[in-house]
Amino acid sequence: MNARLADRLATIMFWMGAAAVLAILALLLGYILWHGIRVIDWRFLTTPPQTIIAGGGVGPQIFNSFYLLLLTMLISAPLGLLAGIYLAEYASRGRVTEYIRLSIEALTSLPSIVVGLFGLLIFVNMTGWGYSLMSGALALTVINLPLMVRISEESIRSVPSELREASLALGATRWETMWRVILPSALPGLVTGAIIAAGRVFGEAAALLYTAGMSSPILNFSDLNPWSPTSPLNPFRPAETLAVHIWKINSEALIPDVRRVADGSAAVLILVVLLFNICARWLGRRIYRRLTAT
Amino acid sequence: MHKEFSPGPDAEKSFRFPDKGNIQRRKRCGEFLGRSAAFLAAALVVLLTVSIIYFIGSKGLATFTVHGVRVTEFLFSTQWWPDRPLEEGGPAVGSLTFILGSLLVSLLAVTVSAPLSVVVAVFMVEIAPVWGQRVLQPAIEILAGIPSVVYGYVGLSLLVPFIRNYLGGEGFSVLAGFIVLSIMILPTIISVSTDSLRALPPQWKEAALALGSTRWQTIRLVLVPAARSGLITAVVLGLARAFGEALAVQMVIGNTRTIPHSLLDPTITLTSAITMDMGYTIMGSLWNSALWSMGLILLFMSFLFIMVIRVVVRGGMVR
Numbered sequence: 001m002n003a004r005l006a007d008r009l010a011t012i013m014f015w016m017g018a019a020a021v022l023a024i025l026a027l028l029l030g031y032i033l034w035h036g037i038r039v040i041d042w043r044f045l046t047t048p049p050q051t052i053i054a055g056g057g058v059g060p061q062i063f064n065s066f067y068l069l070l071l072t073m074l075i076s077a078p079l080g081l082l083a084g085i086y087l088a089e090y091a092s093r094g095r096v097t098e099y100i101r102l103s104i105e106a107l108t109s110l111p112s113i114v115v116g117l118f119g120l121l122i123f124v125n126m127t128g129w130g131y132s133l134m135s136g137a138l139a140l141t142v143i144n145l146p147l148m149v150r151i152s153e154e155s156i157r158s159v160p161s162e163l164r165e166a167s168l169a170l171g172a173t174r175w176e177t178m179w180r181v182i183l184p185s186a187l188p189g190l191v192t193g194a195i196i197a198a199g200r201v202f203g204e205a206a207a208l209l210y211t212a213g214m215s216s217p218i219l220n221f222s223d224l225n226p227w228s229p230t231s232p233l234n235p236f237r238p239a240e241t242l243a244v245h246i247w248k249i250n251s252e253a254l255i256p257d258v259r260r261v262a263d264g265s266a267a268v269l270i271l272v273v274l275l276f277n278i279c280a281r282w283l284g285r286r287i288y289r290r291l292t293a294t
Numbered sequence: 295m296h297k298e299f300s301p302g303p304d305a306e307k308s309f310r311f312p313d314k315g316n317i318q319r320r321k322r323c324g325e326f327l328g329r330s331a332a333f334l335a336a337a338l339v340v341l342l343t344v345s346i347i348y349f350i351g352s353k354g355l356a357t358f359t360v361h362g363v364r365v366t367e368f369l370f371s372t373q374w375w376p377d378r379p380l381e382e383g384g385p386a387v388g389s390l391t392f393i394l395g396s397l398l399v400s401l402l403a404v405t406v407s408a409p410l411s412v413v414v415a416v417f418m419v420e421i422a423p424v425w426g427q428r429v430l431q432p433a434i435e436i437l438a439g440i441p442s443v444v445y446g447y448v449g450l451s452l453l454v455p456f457i458r459n460y461l462g463g464e465g466f467s468v469l470a471g472f473i474v475l476s477i478m479i480l481p482t483i484i485s486v487s488t489d490s491l492r493a494l495p496p497q498w499k500e501a502a503l504a505l506g507s508t509r510w511q512t513i514r515l516v517l518v519p520a521a522r523s524g525l526i527t528a529v530v531l532g533l534a535r536a537f538g539e540a541l542a543v544q545m546v547i548g549n550t551r552t553i554p555h556s557l558l559d560p561t562i563t564l565t566s567a568i569t570m571d572m573g574y575t576i577m578g579s580l581w582n583s584a585l586w587s588m589g590l591i592l593l594f595m596s597f598l599f600i601m602v603i604r605v606v607v608r609g610g611m612v613r
Contacts, residue, residue, distance in 0.1 A: 003508050010510035014421045017413030018430060021484075024477055025433050028440065031448060082335035090329055091336070100336050102600075103343035109531070109596045110346070111538025113565050117572070117589045118346050121353065125577075142342060149339065173321050175328035196439070203441025206540040206565075210572055243443045247541050250450060251570075259451070266444050273439045277432075 029270065036267020044264050048218070049245070054257040058265050060216045063232055064133070064239040065202055065272075068212060071137035071235060072144055072201050077194060079141070080148020085178055087149065088156035107146040112207040115142045119211035131238040136212025140201050147197045155189030156182055185291060192284035199276035203269055205243035213238035214248050242269055347593070354590025357583040363387055368587060374551055376581035387584040389564070391551050393591065396563040398554070399468060399543060400536035403475035408529045411480055415487035415528075416513055420499075438481035446542035449474040454546055463558035466548030471563075474542050479532035486531055490524020491517060526606045534599040538592055540565035564588045 043057055050056030083100075091097040119139030129135050159182050167177040183190075216239055219232045226233040240248065246265045249258050357363050371388025378385050418426030449470055458465030498520060502512040518525070548560020549570065568585050575582040 003511060007508035007510040010513070011421065014413055014417040017410055018417045018422070018426070020410065021414050021430065021437075021480065022433055024480075025437050028445075028448060028477075029436075031452060032444065079335045079338060082332045083339055086329075086332035086336040090332060099340050103340045105600050106343050106597060107339065107346075109534050109538075109600055111540065111565065111592050111596060113538065113540040113568055114346075114350065114589055114592050114596070117353075117568070117586065118350060120572070121349050122345070142346075145339060145342070149336075173325040175325045176321070178328070196435075199439045203439070203443065205441065205443045206569065209569065214573075243441050246443045246447055247545070250447065250545060262447055262451070266447050269441055269444055273441065274436065277436060277439055 032263075032266050032270050035263040036265075036270070039260050039264030040267060045268070048216075049249075049261065050255055052254050054255060054260075056255060056257075056261060058242060058245060058261065058268070060219050060232070061240055061242045061245045061265070062268065063219075064212075064216060065241040065243070067232070068133055068136050068140065068208075068239060068241055069198055069202050071133060072140040073194070073198060075137060076141040076144040076148050080145055081152045081190070083145075083149045084152025084156060087153045089174060089178055089182075104146045104149055107142065108150075110142075112143055112204060115139055116207040116210050118142065119207060124211055129236055131211065131213025131215075132236045133212055133239045134235045136208050136239065136241075137235075139207045139211040140204060143204060143207055144197055144201050147200070148194070151193030151197065152186075152190060155186040155193065158189060159185045187291065188284045188288040191287060192280045195276050195280035195283065199273045199280075202272055202276070203243050205241070205247055208241055208244050209247075212241065212244070214240050214244055216240045350586070350590055350593050353583070353586040354593075355587070356578075357387065357580070357587040361580045361583055363580075363584075368584070369393070372553065376575075376584055385580050387580060387587075389567075389584065389588060391553055392562055392564045392567050392588060394553060395547070395561040396537055396565065398561070399471040399475055399547065399563060400533055402468070402472035403479060403536045404529060404533045406472065407476040407479050407483055407532060411483035411528070411532070412487055412518070412525060414480075414484050415491055416518070418484075418488050419491040420509070420513060420517065434481045434484055437477075438485070442478060442539060442542040443545075445474050445478050446545035449542065449546040457558065461558060463556075464548065464560060466546060466560045467558045468547070468554050468561055469557040470546040471543050471561075474546055475536045475539060478539065478542060479535050482535050483528045483532040486528035487521070487525050490521045490528065493524070494520055523606050523609060527603050530599050530603050530606070534596055537595055537599075538565065540569050544569050564592055568592075 045057060045062060046059040047057030048060050049058060087097070087100065091100070116139060119135055119142070123129065123135035123138045124131060127135070156178075163181050163185060164177055167181040168174070172180070217237055218230060220230045221232055223231040224233055225231050226235065228234060229237060231237075242265055246262050246269070249255065249261055253261075255261065357368060358365055367386075367388055370390055371386065372390045373386040373388040374391060375383075375386045414430065418430050453470050453473060454465035454467075456465075457463065457467060457470055461469070494517060498516055499512055502516040503509075507515070543563055544566035547563060547566060549562045549566050550560045551562050552559070554561040568588055571581070572585055575585065
């Protein structure tokens with residue numbers, strides 16, 4: 001085989017590889033949406049699930065997923081931002097920084113079921129909260145924190161150093177420079193990264209089985225007192241999320257229409273993740289445009 | 295501006311220049327507080343890692359310290375009877391089957407996924423950069439965003455019946471497990487490989503082409519070997535993800551405690567055992583402790599993967 005023919009064949013192989021990945025994605029999305037879209041209607045999205053008979057919805061699970069995401073982001077975004085600021089602005093090359101980086105790497109590659117075990121031990125048993133939204137949010141924070149640190153460090157580092165130098169030359173402290181100059185210019189990267197991270201958190205299940213729990217109490221959506229046990233806002237109640245629900249009904253449900261509920265839930269999950277993805281791009285571009293006035 | 299400002303005797307009382315020392319002090323104080331907050335947040339990451347190691351470690355070692363199981367027995371025996379009564383020989387917690395199951399599916403997944411991923415990464419960087427950037431990049435991001443439960447569910451409702459009907463067996467099998475995993479880890483391996491190929495100096499490629507190499511020769515003999523450490527990192531990251539994945543595998547692998555003899559046989563993994571049994575065992579019992587020890591193995595393996603990556607990257611830099 002001469003070199004030119006080999007080159008031709010290799011090119012075909014590369015195109016086939018790329019086509020294969022696209023085909024896999026199309027098959028996955030097509031399959032989920034094709035089966036799921038016809039299940040989704042207003043009733044499915046708002047009614048609670050049934051335990052024995054058919055026809056249940058996933059209303060509370062959808063609410064739980066979003067509420068848990070909100071709690072997780074409220075805890076992990078500020079922490080991640082601060083740690084990212086430390087690494088990008090203050091950290092010197094030394095042993096301490098090395099330990100911080102190694103820890104971030106370790107947390108990033110931790111299997112989520114191990115995080116779930118840790119959460120079960122600390123946030124569920126030691127705190128005495130039992131299976132609760134708060135325990136789940138803290139477990140998800142362990143998963144999300146390293147990602148947020150990396151996103152904020154990278155977005156801060158990508159800001160041109162002239163901005164920083166100019167601000168420091170005008171007599172601003174490093175902290176003032178960070179808040180007034182660098183963070184505003186790093187905003188598009190931060191927002192895009194945070195939304196994509198939110199998509200990951202939204203679909204996480206393994207870490208939640210034994211922290212937020214696999215059940216949801218009967219919720220009274222008109223009760224907004226966060227300390228009432230039937231209030232949807234109570235952060236210390238157990239809360240099954242949409243992703244956990246898909247797993248649970250497939251492994252132990254008694255309802256006859258498992259297939260229907262799982263199809264619908266998977267489609268909702270995928271649609272939300274896609275929405276996050278599109279939002280992230282759109283918002284990132286919009287903020288960028290506003291900042292640079294182009 | 296304030297040079298022109300000449301305060302009268304009354305104005306002096308109502309208007310005061312801000313005290314320079316005061317501003318300085320406030321600035322320094324703000325700087326100190328901000329810096330401390332940032333440091334504490336970063337230190338929290340270290341604290342979190344240390345406490346995960348400590349707590350999972352102490353729970354996981356209880357099997358050996360409290361229940362007196364030998365480490366070799368736990369790691370190398372397939373006798374798993376965690377609740378066998380004493381008169382029938384007593385409980386045994388050999389978890390070799392689980393360890394083999396995890397290793398088998400994740401290694402198979404990487405074997406399938408790694409070549410395809412490198413092909414796609416080369417395609418995106420060298421063959422069709424524009425097309426790759428516009429179409430494949432978003433596609434891979436979406437693939438990365440699909441929750442693992444959804445991968446598991448598609449495996450369960452599409453792949454398992456397909457295998458049962460066309461290839462034989464129950465459908466729940468090693469085959470189903472590693473196919474699901476190999477798709478799940480594609481985006482991880484592709485994106486890290488792409489980064490490492492992009493980081494190569496363009497002169498190398500230009501030199502190879504100028505010497506008369508075809509594009510394929512350049513890729514095979516120059517670019518891929520040069521990006522070797524990055525590509526190995528990508529594959530190890532993929533392996534780590536596959537090894538630690540719980541729900542997607544649990545849903546399709548069948549969860550029978552047998553060593554598989556063919557790809558169509560079901561088996562069980564460390565993660566699926568933890569997923570299924572952790573909720574039904576009593577904290578502190580032998581069975582429960584054995585599950586924590588499996589968690590400890592997962593933790594240990596994930597650190598091992600990081601160490602491998604560190605060594606590979608360092609080796610790549612020295613060269």
